[in-house]
Amino acid sequence: MKISILKDELYNELQIVSKAISPISPQVSLRGIKIEAKDNKLVLTGSDADISIQKIINKNDDNKLNIIEEGNILVDVKYLLELVRKVDSEIIEIEILDGSLLYFHGGKAKYKINGLNPESYPKIDFKVNDESFSLKVKDLLNIINQTVFAVSKKDTRPILTGVNIKTQGNNLNCTATDSFRLTRKIIPFNYNNEFNVTIPAKVLNELKSSLQLLDNDSDILISINDKKAQFVFNDTIFQARLLDGEYPATDKLIPTEGQFNYYLDINRRDLINAVERSNFIKNENIITNKLDCSKEEIILSNKNQEIGEFEEELVGKFEGENFEIVFISYYMLDALKALSGDDVKIKFTEKMKAFIVSDPSDDSITELVLPTRHLS
Amino acid sequence: MKISILKDELYNELQIVSKAISPISPQVSLRGIKIEAKDNKLVLTGSDADISIQKIINKNDDNKLNIIEEGNILVDVKYLLELVRKVDSEIIEIEILDGSLLYFHGGKAKYKINGLNPESYPKIDFKVNDESFSLKVKDLLNIINQTVFAVSKKDTRPILTGVNIKTQGNNLNCTATDSFRLTRKIIPFNYNNEFNVTIPAKVLNELKSSLQLLDNDSDILISINDKKAQFVFNDTIFQARLLDGEYPATDKLIPTEGQFNYYLDINRRDLINAVERSNFIKNENIITNKLDCSKEEIILSNKNQEIGEFEEELVGKFEGENFEIVFISYYMLDALKALSGDDVKIKFTEKMKAFIVSDPSDDSITELVLPTRHLS
Numbered sequence: 001m002k003i004s005i006l007k008d009e010l011y012n013e014l015q016i017v018s019k020a021i022s023p024i025s026p027q028v029s030l031r032g033i034k035i036e037a038k039d040n041k042l043v044l045t046g047s048d049a050d051i052s053i054q055k056i057i058n059k060n061d062d063n064k065l066n067i068i069e070e071g072n073i074l075v076d077v078k079y080l081l082e083l084v085r086k087v088d089s090e091i092i093e094i095e096i097l098d099g100s101l102l103y104f105h106g107g108k109a110k111y112k113i114n115g116l117n118p119e120s121y122p123k124i125d126f127k128v129n130d131e132s133f134s135l136k137v138k139d140l141l142n143i144i145n146q147t148v149f150a151v152s153k154k155d156t157r158p159i160l161t162g163v164n165i166k167t168q169g170n171n172l173n174c175t176a177t178d179s180f181r182l183t184r185k186i187i188p189f190n191y192n193n194e195f196n197v198t199i200p201a202k203v204l205n206e207l208k209s210s211l212q213l214l215d216n217d218s219d220i221l222i223s224i225n226d227k228k229a230q231f232v233f234n235d236t237i238f239q240a241r242l243l244d245g246e247y248p249a250t251d252k253l254i255p256t257e258g259q260f261n262y263y264l265d266i267n268r269r270d271l272i273n274a275v276e277r278s279n280f281i282k283n284e285n286i287i288t289n290k291l292d293c294s295k296e297e298i299i300l301s302n303k304n305q306e307i308g309e310f311e312e313e314l315v316g317k318f319e320g321e322n323f324e325i326v327f328i329s330y331y332m333l334d335a336l337k338a339l340s341g342d343d344v345k346i347k348f349t350e351k352m353k354a355f356i357v358s359d360p361s362d363d364s365i366t367e368l369v370l371p372t373r374h375l376s
Numbered sequence: 377m378k379i380s381i382l383k384d385e386l387y388n389e390l391q392i393v394s395k396a397i398s399p400i401s402p403q404v405s406l407r408g409i410k411i412e413a414k415d416n417k418l419v420l421t422g423s424d425a426d427i428s429i430q431k432i433i434n435k436n437d438d439n440k441l442n443i444i445e446e447g448n449i450l451v452d453v454k455y456l457l458e459l460v461r462k463v464d465s466e467i468i469e470i471e472i473l474d475g476s477l478l479y480f481h482g483g484k485a486k487y488k489i490n491g492l493n494p495e496s497y498p499k500i501d502f503k504v505n506d507e508s509f510s511l512k513v514k515d516l517l518n519i520i521n522q523t524v525f526a527v528s529k530k531d532t533r534p535i536l537t538g539v540n541i542k543t544q545g546n547n548l549n550c551t552a553t554d555s556f557r558l559t560r561k562i563i564p565f566n567y568n569n570e571f572n573v574t575i576p577a578k579v580l581n582e583l584k585s586s587l588q589l590l591d592n593d594s595d596i597l598i599s600i601n602d603k604k605a606q607f608v609f610n611d612t613i614f615q616a617r618l619l620d621g622e623y624p625a626t627d628k629l630i631p632t633e634g635q636f637n638y639y640l641d642i643n644r645r646d647l648i649n650a651v652e653r654s655n656f657i658k659n660e661n662i663i664t665n666k667l668d669c670s671k672e673e674i675i676l677s678n679k680n681q682e683i684g685e686f687e688e689e690l691v692g693k694f695e696g697e698n699f700e701i702v703f704i705s706y707y708m709l710d711a712l713k714a715l716s717g718d719d720v721k722i723k724f725t726e727k728m729k730a731f732i733v734s735d736p737s738d739d740s741i742t743e744l745v746l747p748t749r750h751l752s
Contacts (some may be wrong), residue, residue: 079683082656088649090690101684109653114685273464279484280458307455308477308489313463 002280007092007106009063011084013055014077016236017046017212019206020053032074035094036118037067046077047124047256049241053210054126056235058364066093072118073102083111105300111170126237132223133191137233138216141172143174144204146185146338146365151201152178158200164247165224166196175250176201182250182354183338184367195224198247201222203240207231210238220331254368255349262323262348264293265360266316271300271344272336276311278302287329288372293318299331301328325351325371332357335367377447380472383482385439386468387460389431390453391538392589392612393422395582396429397453399580405496408450411470412494413443422453423500425617427579430502432611440467445740448494449478459487460625490651506605508599509567513609514592519550520580522714522741524670527577528554535574541600542572552577557707558626558744559714560728574623579616583607586614589664629745631725631732638699638724640669641736642692647676647720650686650711651705654686663705664748669694677704701727701747708733711743 017033017136025031025048036043038114042057042065059065059363084092087106095103097112127287144163150162163176172189175182181341211220214233221232231238279287281304294297298316325348336344341359357367393409401407401424412419418433418441439733449472460468463482471479473488480487482556513517520539528536539552548565551558587596589611597608607614655663657680668675674692701724712720717735726730733743 079656083653086447086649086656087654088653108690109650109688111656115684140442251620274460274485277459277462277464280455280462280487306490308487310483310485310487314484 001035001037001073002069002093002095003042003065003067004091005042005057005061005065006065007084007090009057009065010092011081013057014081014084016082016210017044017053017055018077019210019330020046020048020051023076023078027122029074029116029122030135031076031078032116032121033077033080034072034074034118034121038069041065042067045121045124047122047348049122051206052201052241053239054124054237063296071096074116074118074121075102075113076116076291077281079113081232083113096275101363103116111222111226115342122141126230126239128221128237129223129225129230130193130333131193131225131337132221132232133189134231135217137211137214137218137220139140139187140220140222140231141208141211141216143187144208144211146175147174147176148204148208149184149200149334149338150176150181154178159243159245159247162198162200162243163204164196164198164215164250166247167191167194173251175247176312177250177368180328181335181368182253183335184250184366184368196247196369197224197226197229197231198243198245199240200243203229204362207238207240210236227325253354254366255327255347259349260320260347261319261350261355264291264298264316264318264346264348265299266314266344266346268336268339268342268344268359271316272333274300274312274314275333275336277312279329281307281310285367288326289329290324292322292324293320294322295319323348323351325355326373327355327369327371332368335369338367339365377411377449378445378469379413379418379441379443380469380751381418381433381441381464382439383460383466383468385433385441387457389420389433390443390457390460392433392586393420394453394457395428396422396424396614398424399452399454403498405450405492405498407452407454408497409453409456410448410450410497412448414446417441418443421497421500423498425498426576427582427614427616428500428502429615430500430613433712434611437525440669445576447472449476450492450494450497451459451478451489452492455489459521476492489575501623502606502615504597504608504613505601507569507601508597508606508608509565510597511591511596513587513590513594513596515563516596516598516607517584517587517592519561519563520584520587523550523552524577524580524584525710525714526552526554526557526559529556533617533619535623538574538576538619540572540626541575542623543570545565545681549554549627551623553624553626553744556746557711558629560626560630560744562740562742572623573600573602574619574621575605575616576619579605579617583614583616586612603706616672627729630742631723631730635725636723636732637726638668638669638694638696640674640694640722640724642674642690642722643718644712644715644718644720644735645665647692648709650676650688650690651709651712653688655705657683657686664702665705665708666700666702668698669696670698670702673697679693696724699727701731702749703731703745703747707745714743715741 034045044055057151093105099116174185200335223230298314335357339359341361411419420431465483469481475489549563599606674690677687711733715735716736
């Protein structure tokens with residue numbers, strides 16, 4: 001192999017592919033980025049077995065790609081990125097010198113690197129299924145932002161570490177829960193096939209950081225089968241293994257109109273600020289808040305025998321008999337921050353049952369929070 | 377005690393004082409900020425026994441300080457800063473309710489905090505010595521920036537974890553070394569007294585972050601005796617315990633004109649960039665570079681059997697017989713970055729003896745680097 005290419009172009013694309021790579025992978029070949037030069041294009045591949053990213057760089061006037069000799073190389077990501085970033089010229093040349101010894105050349109600086117054996121790299125099937133649909137970048141980012149925060153951070157029930165995405169009539173239902181709170185985003189969706197898959201949160205977080213570099217209105221082609229999800233954009237294939245197992249039936253956990261006995265309407269930002277003000281009182285890093293509601297006043301409070309007490313009267317509208325409820329501060333903040341309207345409507349059934357935090361102006365998103373007992 | 381004050385003013389000043397505090401200090405009272413209200417002023421104190429900071433807030437129209445009742449309180453820094461930052465009003469009120477129970481009050485939010493007992497706080501003598509001198513903020517920052525990086529990070533010789541500052545004729549000599557490299561800054565200095573003290577690097581780093589908030593041309597009053605150094609600015613006293621023990625006689629380690637056999641003149645930024653380019657080759661995080669110099673060419677190189685090789689021809693002027701030397705990359709980079717001119721002059725005596733990195737346009741600063749052997 002012998003190629004030359006604009007250094008900045010190569011560096012940017014290597015960065016995208018490197019997001020899939022774990023530099024300390026026990027499988028040494030997976031610490032590398034594979035670069036294939038053939039048919040007037042470069043194909044970059046990175047993978048940690050869970051996420052695989054393939055990027056195709058086609059020859060064009062902007063990237064000044066020149067393939068002098070076809071071939072494949074595999075280079076440890078931790079040397080490659082640093083080397084390319086600091087090369088002292090606009091164009092970088094890469095050449096196989098002898099076996100797996102690689103030669104990188106910029107201006108006056110000359111680098112020789114011991115490459116890894118490209119034959120040792122696992123075969124990864126990037127073929128995109130025929131069955132696919134597309135979503136706008138902004139819609140996919142919205143789904144990720146409004147769900148991924150609520151997945152379980154513990155491995156005790158692995159299926160809960162992902163976001164469940166399923167077709168449901170003419171809708172797409174996206175749900176995440178750690179069994180203490182739940183978030184559900186439903187958007188209109190027309191698609192001939194049905195699917196019900198759970199995508200690891202780690203995958204969605206990496207995907208998010210790739211999507212953020214794109215135009216909000218561009219389309220992402222998505223293909224999902226039982227084994228993997230593929231996201232195609234910008235000559236990039238981002239594919240991920242799905243979580244095994246059946247996602248719990250969560251829809252029946254969500255109370256529906258008719259079950260609610262108490263309603264609180266309040267400014268979303270005001271409630272966020274008040275909860276955050278109360279957060280100086282921490283009990284082994286768990287913070288609980290109490291809401292005391294009546295038609296006359298709405299009081300948010302928080303106390304800890306050792307530290308002290310917090311109390312704030314909130315401005316809002318409460319409907320129902322006098323009512324008090326205690327919740328974990330972070331769950332309430334996550335729920336409030338997943339919404340975007342000026343106001344929220346909080347709907348309660350009973351003191352020890354899950355309640356709903358919703359946006360009166362956007363019924364696509366539902367937040368469910370389990371109450372708790374006061375810790376001190 | 378009962379006071380009120382502009383919240384932002386109190387928060388900013390608490391932040392300055394909190395720099396001295398270790399929130400996990402085994403001595404519980406030292407986790408607190410002490411606030412004394414008397415004689416129409418607030419006195420804030422924070423300390424970790426090594427560094428103590430006292431800030432006086434005098435009543436004025438800007439800070440809206442109002443002392444309704446004099447008194448003292450002591451509050452855990454980790455609750456106090458967070459509480460004050462988030463208070464929901466311009467003015468904050470603080471009051472002792474009962475014993476050590478404190479009441480903070482902003483807009484609608486009310487906070488009660490269990491204070492610490494102010495009587496348990498150690499007596500700290502902030503009286504400033506009569507013997508003092510002053511330095512401009514920018515000059516003191518220069519001294520810190522050009523010396524503190526070179527102190528020893530290990531505790532094996534505690535005296536080397538500080539910067540030695542001593543009077544020397546009509547100069548002030550500021551030296552730091554970890555015994556593998558040394559930096560020395562000498563500035564003209566007229567003072568009637570002599571001193572020779574070693575200030576812990578930790579102190580200078582904290583002082584730096586306080587100084588960076590000040591006008592570069594303002595004056596810092598400095599008082600130094602055998603036990604402590606005091607820096608006075610802006611109604612703030614920043615005082616620090618000095619390191620015990622005698623600083624080694626380092627001046628004799630620095631070779632002088634007449635001892636040098638080889639000279640290299642080179643652009644400082646070019647050399648920094650070349651050394652950084654070579655740094656992708658790491659050997660257990662130690663990086664060594666080799667310089668091969670002759671009148672014809674100057675080659676910087678770096679190699680590691682497992683990773684690969686780097687080589688770059690540098691543009692510079694070398695005087696002397698053909699010469700090669702190996703050094704630790706980070707020491708060279710630290711030395712080069714401590715200087716500020718466009719060019720550097722590197723002066724060598726012998727292959728295995730310390731060499732000097734100097735700025736031809738600024739003889740106040742001298743960098744000494746010990747060579748090493750190539751690691752692979």
